[in-house]
Amino acid sequence: MLALQILVDGFAISALYALGATGFTLIFGVSGVLNLSHGALMVLGAVAAWAATNELHAGAYLAALFGIGSTLIAAFATYFVVVRPLQTSRAIPKEETEIFVLTGTLLWGIMIQELIAYFFTDNAKTVLPIVEGVVDIFGVRTPQNEIFTAVICWVVIGVLWLIVNKTRSGKAVLAASMNPRGVTLLGFELSRIYIAIWAIYGVLAGIAGVLLGMFLGVSSYSAGPLTGSAFSIVVLGGLGSVSGSLVAAYVVGYLETVTAYMINPAYRFIPALLLLVAVMYVRPQGLFGRR
Amino acid sequence: MTRLAVDGLVKRYGGLVAVNGVSFELQGGEILGLIGPNGSGKSTVMKLIMGIERPTAGSVNLDGIEMANWPSHRVARQGVGIVFQHSRPLHRQTVLENIKLALLPDSLLRLFADPQVDRRAREIAARVGLSHVIDRRPGTLPFADLRRMELAKAIARDPQVVLVDEPFAGLTPTEVATFSELIRGFREDGRAVLLVDHNVKSVAALVDRVFALYLGERIAEGTPDDVMRNETVRRVYLGGSIETAARPESTFQDADTPLLKVDKVSVLYGKAQALQSVDIHVHEGEFVSVVGLNGAGKTTLFNAISGLVPHSGAIRWRGSALQGKTPASIARGGIVQVPEGRELFPDMTVRENLDLGGNHLDAKEAAAQLEWLFDLFPILKSRQGQVARTLSGGEQQMLTIARALMMKPKLLILDEPTLGLAPVILELLSKALEKLRQTTPITVLLGEQNVTFALPHADRVYVLEHARIVWEGPPDRFAAEAGTGYL
Amino acid sequence: MHAMFRSRLFWIAFVGCIVALLLPLKVSGYILGLLTVAYYFGVFSMAWDLLFGFAGEVNFGPAFLIGLGAYTAGILNGYGVPVYPCIAAGAVMAVIGGVVLALPALRLRGPYFGLTTLVAVLIMMNLIVVFAGVTGGEIGLTVPDVLSVNADTNYYIALIFMIVSGIILYALSRSPVGLILQASGQDPIEAGALGFNVTKHKLTAFIISAFFSGLAGALLVFYMGTASVGTLVSISVGVQVIIAAVLGGRRTIIGAAIGAIFLIAAGEALRPLGELSTFIVSAIALVVILFVPSGLLGILTRGEEHA
Numbered sequence A: 001m002l003a004l005q006i007l008v009d010g011f012a013i014s015a016l017y018a019l020g021a022t023g024f025t026l027i028f029g030v031s032g033v034l035n036l037s038h039g040a041l042m043v044l045g046a047v048a049a050w051a052a053t054n055e056l057h058a059g060a061y062l063a064a065l066f067g068i069g070s071t072l073i074a075a076f077a078t079y080f081v082v083v084r085p086l087q088t089s090r091a092i093p094k095e096e097t098e099i100f101v102l103t104g105t106l107l108w109g110i111m112i113q114e115l116i117a118y119f120f121t122d123n124a125k126t127v128l129p130i131v132e133g134v135v136d137i138f139g140v141r142t143p144q145n146e147i148f149t150a151v152i153c154w155v156v157i158g159v160l161w162l163i164v165n166k167t168r169s170g171k172a173v174l175a176a177s178m179n180p181r182g183v184t185l186l187g188f189e190l191s192r193i194y195i196a197i198w199a200i201y202g203v204l205a206g207i208a209g210v211l212l213g214m215f216l217g218v219s220s221y222s223a224g225p226l227t228g229s230a231f232s233i234v235v236l237g238g239l240g241s242v243s244g245s246l247v248a249a250y251v252v253g254y255l256e257t258v259t260a261y262m263i264n265p266a267y268r269f270i271p272a273l274l275l276l277v278a279v280m281y282v283r284p285q286g287l288f289g290r291r
Numbered sequence B: 001m002t003r004l005a006v007d008g009l010v011k012r013y014g015g016l017v018a019v020n021g022v023s024f025e026l027q028g029g030e031i032l033g034l035i036g037p038n039g040s041g042k043s044t045v046m047k048l049i050m051g052i053e054r055p056t057a058g059s060v061n062l063d064g065i066e067m068a069n070w071p072s073h074r075v076a077r078q079g080v081g082i083v084f085q086h087s088r089p090l091h092r093q094t095v096l097e098n099i100k101l102a103l104l105p106d107s108l109l110r111l112f113a114d115p116q117v118d119r120r121a122r123e124i125a126a127r128v129g130l131s132h133v134i135d136r137r138p139g140t141l142p143f144a145d146l147r148r149m150e151l152a153k154a155i156a157r158d159p160q161v162v163l164v165d166e167p168f169a170g171l172t173p174t175e176v177a178t179f180s181e182l183i184r185g186f187r188e189d190g191r192a193v194l195l196v197d198h199n200v201k202s203v204a205a206l207v208d209r210v211f212a213l214y215l216g217e218r219i220a221e222g223t224p225d226d227v228m229r230n231e232t233v234r235r236v237y238l239g240g241s242i243e244t245a246a247r248p249e250s251t252f253q254d255a256d257t258p259l260l261k262v263d264k265v266s267v268l269y270g271k272a273q274a275l276q277s278v279d280i281h282v283h284e285g286e287f288v289s290v291v292g293l294n295g296a297g298k299t300t301l302f303n304a305i306s307g308l309v310p311h312s313g314a315i316r317w318r319g320s321a322l323q324g325k326t327p328a329s330i331a332r333g334g335i336v337q338v339p340e341g342r343e344l345f346p347d348m349t350v351r352e353n354l355d356l357g358g359n360h361l362d363a364k365e366a367a368a369q370l371e372w373l374f375d376l377f378p379i380l381k382s383r384q385g386q387v388a389r390t391l392s393g394g395e396q397q398m399l400t401i402a403r404a405l406m407m408k409p410k411l412l413i414l415d416e417p418t419l420g421l422a423p424v425i426l427e428l429l430s431k432a433l434e435k436l437r438q439t440t441p442i443t444v445l446l447g448e449q450n451v452t453f454a455l456p457h458a459d460r461v462y463v464l465e466h467a468r469i470v471w472e473g474p475p476d477r478f479a480a481e482a483g484t485g486y487l
Numbered sequence C: 001m002h003a004m005f006r007s008r009l010f011w012i013a014f015v016g017c018i019v020a021l022l023l024p025l026k027v028s029g030y031i032l033g034l035l036t037v038a039y040y041f042g043v044f045s046m047a048w049d050l051l052f053g054f055a056g057e058v059n060f061g062p063a064f065l066i067g068l069g070a071y072t073a074g075i076l077n078g079y080g081v082p083v084y085p086c087i088a089a090g091a092v093m094a095v096i097g098g099v100v101l102a103l104p105a106l107r108l109r110g111p112y113f114g115l116t117t118l119v120a121v122l123i124m125m126n127l128i129v130v131f132a133g134v135t136g137g138e139i140g141l142t143v144p145d146v147l148s149v150n151a152d153t154n155y156y157i158a159l160i161f162m163i164v165s166g167i168i169l170y171a172l173s174r175s176p177v178g179l180i181l182q183a184s185g186q187d188p189i190e191a192g193a194l195g196f197n198v199t200k201h202k203l204t205a206f207i208i209s210a211f212f213s214g215l216a217g218a219l220l221v222f223y224m225g226t227a228s229v230g231t232l233v234s235i236s237v238g239v240q241v242i243i244a245a246v247l248g249g250r251r252t253i254i255g256a257a258i259g260a261i262f263l264i265a266a267g268e269a270l271r272p273l274g275e276l277s278t279f280i281v282s283a284i285a286l287v288v289i290l291f292v293p294s295g296l297l298g299i300l301t302r303g304e305e306h307a
Helices: A002-031 A038-054 A060-088 A094-120 A144-166 A168-178 A180-185 A190-215 A220-237 A242-262 A270-282 B042-050 B072-079 B095-103 B115-128 B143-155 B173-188 B200-204 B224-229 B231-238 B298-305 B327-332 B350-357 B363-376 B378-382 B393-405 B423-439 B475-481 C002-006 C008-025 C029-054 C062-078 C083-105 C111-130 C151-174 C176-186 C188-193 C198-224 C235-248 C254-269 C276-291 C295-300
Strands: A134-137 A140-143 B002-013 B016-027 B030-035 B057-062 B080-083 B161-165 B192-197 B209-214 B217-222 B260-269 B272-282 B287-291 B312-317 B335-338 B411-415 B443-448 B460-465 B468-473
Touching: A002 A038, A002 A140, A002 A144, A002 A168, A002 A190, A002 A220, A002 A242, A038 A060, A038 A094, A038 A190, A038 A220, A060 A094, A060 A190, A060 C276, A094 A220, A094 C235, A094 C276, A134 A144, A140 A144, A144 A168, A144 A190, A168 A180, A168 A190, A168 B350, A180 A190, A180 B327, A220 A242, A220 A270, A220 C111, A242 A270, A270 C111, B002 B042, B002 B192, B016 B030, B016 B042, B016 B057, B016 B192, B016 B217, B030 B042, B030 B173, B030 B200, B042 B057, B042 B072, B042 B080, B042 B161, B042 B192, B072 B080, B072 C188, B080 B143, B095 B115, B095 B143, B095 C176, B115 B143, B115 B173, B143 B161, B143 B173, B173 B192, B192 B200, B200 B209, B200 B224, B209 B224, B217 B224, B217 B231, B224 B231, B260 B298, B272 B287, B272 B298, B272 B468, B298 B335, B298 B411, B298 B443, B327 B335, B335 B393, B350 B363, B350 B393, B363 B378, B363 B393, B363 B423, B378 B393, B393 B411, B393 B423, B423 B443, B460 B475, B468 B475, C008 C029, C008 C151, C008 C254, C008 C295, C029 C062, C029 C151, C029 C176, C029 C198, C029 C235, C029 C254, C062 C083, C062 C111, C062 C198, C062 C235, C083 C111, C083 C198, C151 C176, C151 C198, C151 C254, C176 C188, C176 C198, C188 C198, C235 C254, C235 C276, C235 C295, C254 C276, C254 C295, C276 C295
Parallel strands: B030 B192, B030 B209, B080 B161, B161 B192, B287 B443, B287 B460, B335 B411, B411 B443
Antiparallel strands: A134 A140, B002 B016, B002 B057, B209 B217, B260 B272, B260 B312, B460 B468
């Protein structure tokens, strides 16, 4: 049945969006950075996994790990090479730091995207799925891969929630997102917290990228739209609010799926955009936004 | 002739009432001083007059015209000029251009400047004493000249009313004299001048009348002398009669190497001298109070000790220098600050905030410390699961202190803990400090403008005024020697 | 006025113009074509700089304004309207679009203003694809008329347009209005206290930026003969405009033009390297903003003014 199909497909797509958006919003919440190389980092993970299989003949699990690792390294590079130097530069007046970081991450994303295209061409690639086969859910034939994607996304989000809310270090990171000066006064080195958050971000983006590669495939061209959709979701949910991003991801994911199935796949991005416009006018801080 | 009439002015921010029914009149050719400590609402009143904030209720009347809900640019064009507490120059433009800006009409069509504008700008610059730096950029100017530029911008369009916020903050005594002359000049022009300050004494020589504010309400009005002698004012600003319980300095063991030694420390914020060659020391187990009004430099001093601002001079902790250490490592080393802004984690519960304070202890130690703190501040125990944002001001202050104490500090620095708190909460805090002092070997450095709170527990008192230490001694001698200069 | 003749900036611009005017005598039609496009991009970037450098508002979607100008002109021309009225209509449409965008957007603070502008581009991109019948969708719009078939003529049209726009925008930036804009951008509270209606001035800056962007977009359509989502209305076009302005030196107007020309020239010069060319240009731009935030112009005029 169509409704069930929409339900199932929408769930998986939304879960993927949710994972990507969560990383994006965490980085903004803690270090104040809108990382415009987000999509490129995800694509990097997927392509690295693909390359591991294609060139190095690695198995699916190993390839996935390789992909995640690549994004992690690239995330650190983003922080140390682009973000931190710009944030600490004394030649840039404080009001303009944000635009410089934005432009910097934008350029960095383009660089990664172009490098990928150069070494691996801009053709679409799919990553070797860890799970194959098809299964029947209430009459809907669903690839097991799709279920795997949704499950992994939520497991990761769950683990993240546990870390941030139940562990000491996780709480420190959460506290830092609320009040960086507060954690300094309590003896936490902010520099270490920033490294931790970029590490978490790298892993999240890496997993999202590899899963996307398995589920739908990526090409170097995907980088831009991926950043764009993460951006829209995060704005819709509220900059800096993780729960907001989760909800918004599902809203956007389902809007897209419903539109694709019931109206026209070419128009699938429109309702989400219209919603975004409405939100910008009526409640610019998003659903759960704080700042 | 009444120029400016403020009637029943009220400003509410959510549940907080910043200004509660303030009314006064300002005559042309008069200087009125609007006085009050931090949190009294004086800056808010000024912003309400200028249209930077909209009043919740009340009227602001200029020469018969009601301005209460006007945007600031309209108020400015109607004839009000303002000098903000912190200078706001355009950094990429010269002094001349900054003043010219103040003279420009609010027009979209001007492509070429009126030659009159240039001439007039130079006249104004000459009047405030900026002719010699007129082609320089603000970044190259000394602090006092930046303040002159603010005065110039404020009077550029010949306003009938001039508002000046903290006219003498950061100025040397000579500069204060020059600025007083300039402000007197405004009075001679026939303008109505409103000075906003936290210290009656510093503006006493300049103002004709004083209007004293506390917690958003009027507590006294009259000549400077009348206001300074007023009972309520003295109680609120000075804190009434004071009992002290000081231990003489000789009782402390580390006479030669005090636990904390601040040696000729100076701090510059841009151009302003926030601290000037300050020397203080604190012995292990001692309770030292640093008394000073807003802007005197207490927070800067504490931030220098905590490693949050760069400074010249030396700060020694247990004999070794703190220079070069990160603020977090200084905190871990035993110097824990309870800042003026509290810096709580608003969306975390009381318990979570406390746990973060105890994160460097092992589980057993942390649990024991928590128990002790719940005993010291019972209300925190009952509100354990409540989110910090929803606590009252007093409860938040207790939480901040408790959180800091979770770190088992050797030196606890308290920056204005009584700010904005009701008297009954102050009692509670005072008792808690008393208990702390009696049952633990903790060393405390307290910064306060509220003398009733600062003196009873102190072994020694420093007075910080305009970035300098001007007095040191035991609390019982304070009232006699330093108190008179204080109000 | 005397100060102007002594400034290094003036002489750099002057010499640059002379060189540009003489180029067709020595250089091939291909390079002229490249520079023609570069000059139009120069105007895009200068218009952006006026808004950012002066009014302090970051427009992440200049492609929205450019696209409005280009597509209006192109579509009207498809219905038989002659070239110059089309161009005029394009500029007007861009201004209207700019006002519609700015009115609500200016009420937002911080990153939200930028986000709104970005969303505008995304919407426009999708609308173009959805209404492919009228707009030519992803394949693009083909425009029946062109400004001229002669490479030299096109070059001069673009160059003169850029020079004139540059002079107007630069004069504006240096005028009293420009000073008020700078104050509005740097310190809106102080600007208000000095008697300036900040919203009014920022809206005007937006309108001016929209006008020049739309006009340049419309002219560009009649030069290239086509317009499409990839070439004119995309995030990457916006990115190029922003990078050009920041790279060239924000708040200088002239710098934005230099940045645009540099980016396109560098992209072309590195073309033999294939796909790596975009990478290298981006890398150079990143290095410049990391080490010389005041941009190319900052390097050239170092020591003259505090940036």
